[in-house]
Amino acid sequence: MDVGRHPKIRLLAYSEVEGVEGEMGNFRIRVRKKARYVDENKCTGCGSCAEKCPTVVCDAYNVGLAKRKAIYKYFAQGIPSVYTIDAAHCRNFETGKKCGLCSRICQAGAIDYQQEDRIVELDVGAIILATGYELFDARKVPEYGYGRLPNVVTSLEFERFLSASGPTGGHVYKPSDLAVSEVLATLEKQMRTSSREIERFEKTFEMSSERFIEKFNSGELTGGHYDEWAGQYRSFLPLKEKFKRTKERAESLKTAHRLAFIQCVGSRDSRFNGHCSAFCCMHSIKEAVIAREHDPESEVHIFGMDIRAVGKNFEEYRNRAEGEAGIKFIRSRVAEVTENDSHNPVIWYEDTKARQVRSMEVDMAILAVACEPGPSARRLSELLGVPLNEFGFYATLTVPPLDTFRPGVFACGCAHGPMDIPESVAQASSAAARAASALMGARSKEQGAGSGEQDAESRKQVAGSEDHGAKAKKREAGKGE
Amino acid sequence: MNRDVLVIGGGIAGMQASLDLAEMGFTVHLVERLPTIGGKMAQLDKTFPTNDCAL
Numbered sequence: 001m002d003v004g005r006h007p008k009i010r011l012l013a014y015s016e017v018e019g020v021e022g023e024m025g026n027f028r029i030r031v032r033k034k035a036r037y038v039d040e041n042k043c044t045g046c047g048s049c050a051e052k053c054p055t056v057v058c059d060a061y062n063v064g065l066a067k068r069k070a071i072y073k074y075f076a077q078g079i080p081s082v083y084t085i086d087a088a089h090c091r092n093f094e095t096g097k098k099c100g101l102c103s104r105i106c107q108a109g110a111i112d113y114q115q116e117d118r119i120v121e122l123d124v125g126a127i128i129l130a131t132g133y134e135l136f137d138a139r140k141v142p143e144y145g146y147g148r149l150p151n152v153v154t155s156l157e158f159e160r161f162l163s164a165s166g167p168t169g170g171h172v173y174k175p176s177d178l179a180v181s182e183v184l185a186t187l188e189k190q191m192r193t194s195s196r197e198i199e200r201f202e203k204t205f206e207m208s209s210e211r212f213i214e215k216f217n218s219g220e221l222t223g224g225h226y227d228e229w230a231g232q233y234r235s236f237l238p239l240k241e242k243f244k245r246t247k248e249r250a251e252s253l254k255t256a257h258r259l260a261f262i263q264c265v266g267s268r269d270s271r272f273n274g275h276c277s278a279f280c281c282m283h284s285i286k287e288a289v290i291a292r293e294h295d296p297e298s299e300v301h302i303f304g305m306d307i308r309a310v311g312k313n314f315e316e317y318r319n320r321a322e323g324e325a326g327i328k329f330i331r332s333r334v335a336e337v338t339e340n341d342s343h344n345p346v347i348w349y350e351d352t353k354a355r356q357v358r359s360m361e362v363d364m365a366i367l368a369v370a371c372e373p374g375p376s377a378r379r380l381s382e383l384l385g386v387p388l389n390e391f392g393f394y395a396t397l398t399v400p401p402l403d404t405f406r407p408g409v410f411a412c413g414c415a416h417g418p419m420d421i422p423e424s425v426a427q428a429s430s431a432a433a434r435a436a437s438a439l440m441g442a443r444s445k446e447q448g449a450g451s452g453e454q455d456a457e458s459r460k461q462v463a464g465s466e467d468h469g470a471k472a473k474k475r476e477a478g479k480g481e
Numbered sequence: 482m483n484r485d486v487l488v489i490g491g492g493i494a495g496m497q498a499s500l501d502l503a504e505m506g507f508t509v510h511l512v513e514r515l516p517t518i519g520g521k522m523a524q525l526d527k528t529f530p531t532n533d534c535a536l
């Protein structure tokens with residue numbers, strides 16, 4: 001997409017809207033452009049800084065499955081192609097320790113630790129809300145064990161597992177196995193420190209540790225340094241053994257063969273969201289098919305109350321998944337996920353066709369988590385005076401469907417409700433057209449032509465605006481009780 | 482009367498709306514909270530229903 005290069009598009013990334021005044025045709029907007037501590041105009045995106053940066057941080061883009069540095073680019077092909085210092089982790093800011101490595105490395109002289117947030121004022125005629133969605137926090141459903149059972153992951157985490165540029169290079173390893181490599185690294189470090197100590201003793205006393213320990217055990221050598229040496233050597237041996245065993249495990253890592261997708265996690269559930277999240281049936285089928293492509297031996301089951309494949313070619317996609325790709329669909333609502341001794345998730349479900357409660361052991365369970373309003377929806381709603389609907393997404397008129405209750409403000413994509421990419425794109429084009437016509441309409445009105453009255457009428461008719469807002473607020477309040 | 486448009490959010494929806502408006506000749510200010518645009522789609526491997534690469 002050419003959004004970054006289009007001469008008519010001014011990109012304000014790493015920025016947030018803080019103030020809105022005025023009305024359609026004459027909005028005054030205040031935007032806070034957060035300090036990147038890197039000069040956007042100088043940075044070439046070469047990445048030398050991140051190579052040398054000593055601070056390692058969990059990577060949000062890879063949903064915490066990988067690491068990045070404190071100076072980073074959100075993802076490789078990201079636009080704008082500039083680096084950003086994460087001040088919450090950078091040594092200069094966080095601990096006040098002097099580091100300054102990146103500034104010494106950068107050939108372009110782009111690093112600026114003194115950079116401050118900047119306030120940008122904009123005058124616009126119309127506003128489009130495209131703030132998208134957030135995923136449901138699966139920890140809220142304790143019976144599925146997310147966060148507690150290592151091999152239960154979310155749909156988005158699994159998406160990163162499948163990606164060739166993802167943390168596992170496209171291999172679906174069990175997270176419990178992946179943890180082994182971290183343990184291995186820690187053990188290796190401990191072993192190195194310990195063996196350095198032992199070597200020091202061996203040099204000083206010109207004797208191998210094996211010989212020494214024999215003499216020590218027979219009581220030939222006692223006291224001071226010998227006690228220390230013996231202690232060190234005795235703790236080194238089990239460490240070495242453990243390292244060997246862990247290494248063997250790490251080398252025999254197997255990919256997950258048996259996968260279970262659990263649908264409607266946080267959706268269509270009166271405890272959380274009543275709504276259907278619209279895209280998760282389809283993305284689970286997609287992830288299932290890709291997983292089978294990577295590993296044709298794998299056994300893949302999708303557990304759901306029903307499969308909602310609504311859209312052009314979607315039902316065909318589902319049928320191909322079943323017929324050609326060999327994905328098995330089980331009509332059920334999963335009751336619980338437990339774990340057995342090998343950290344394998346066990347899915348407990350009612351097979352509604354056979355009318356039986358059954359269980360299935362798998363290597364990995366993937367939760368299709370719900371689409372929820374983004375965290376900034378409420379704040380923006382208050383800032384803009386645009387009410388939210390009962391689900392917390394921006395409320396819009398019945399007709400025209402992308403107009404919010406404030407003239408000149410439009411919503412599209414998942415900011416407006418759960419939907420997939422094709423629908424988000426279609427809505428975006430509609431919202432753009434609505435904004436354009438509002439601006440043209442307002443201009444012709446200025447010239448005395450008069451229009452937009454129909455919209456005003458529609459707003460009055462629906463008039464549930466305050467109602468919607470109040471309902472949403474009540475729901476929020478109810479949650480706290 | 483101002484003819485510029487503010488688009489808040491640089492996911493697929495915000496990018497598409499911005500491009501359409503820019504093509505129609507409007508100046509667009511696209512505000513994105515994160516360091517880069519792309520939204521959730523940038524995190525996807527391939528997308529249904531065609532299984533094309535997301536980016």
Ligand SMILES: Cc1cc2nc3c(=O)[nH]c(=O)nc-3n(C[C@H](O)[C@H](O)[C@H](O)COP(=O)(O)OP(=O)(O)OC[C@H]3O[C@@H](n4cnc5c(N)ncnc54)[C@H](O)[C@@H]3O)c2cc1C
Pocket residue numbers: 015016017130131132133134135155156159279283286374376380412413414415419420421422424489490491492493494495512513514515518519520521522525527528529530
């Ligand atoms: C695991 C998974 C797989 C999926 N696979 C597919 C698929 O294969 N095919 C498909 O069609 N759909 C798929 N979807 C659905 C797809 O992700 C959405 O349809 C699409 O991302 C919606 O785009 P959007 O622009 O509305 O929202 P988002 O992608 O959420 O983008 C919103 C943008 O707005 C920014 N933003 C938020 N708040 C603010 C603020 N206050 N100020 C400034 N910026 C802000 C965000 O940082 C983000 O960049 C999948 C979803 C998931 C969870």
Ligand code: SF4
Pocket residue numbers: 038042043044045046047048049050082083105106107108109110111
């Ligand atoms: S800040 Fe400097 S070193 Fe880092 S990517 Fe930009 S130009 Fe390269």
Ligand code: SF4
Pocket residue numbers: 263264265267268275276277278279280281282304306307308368
């Ligand atoms: S799309 Fe499917 S999995 Fe997602 S909430 Fe709707 S029915 Fe459940």
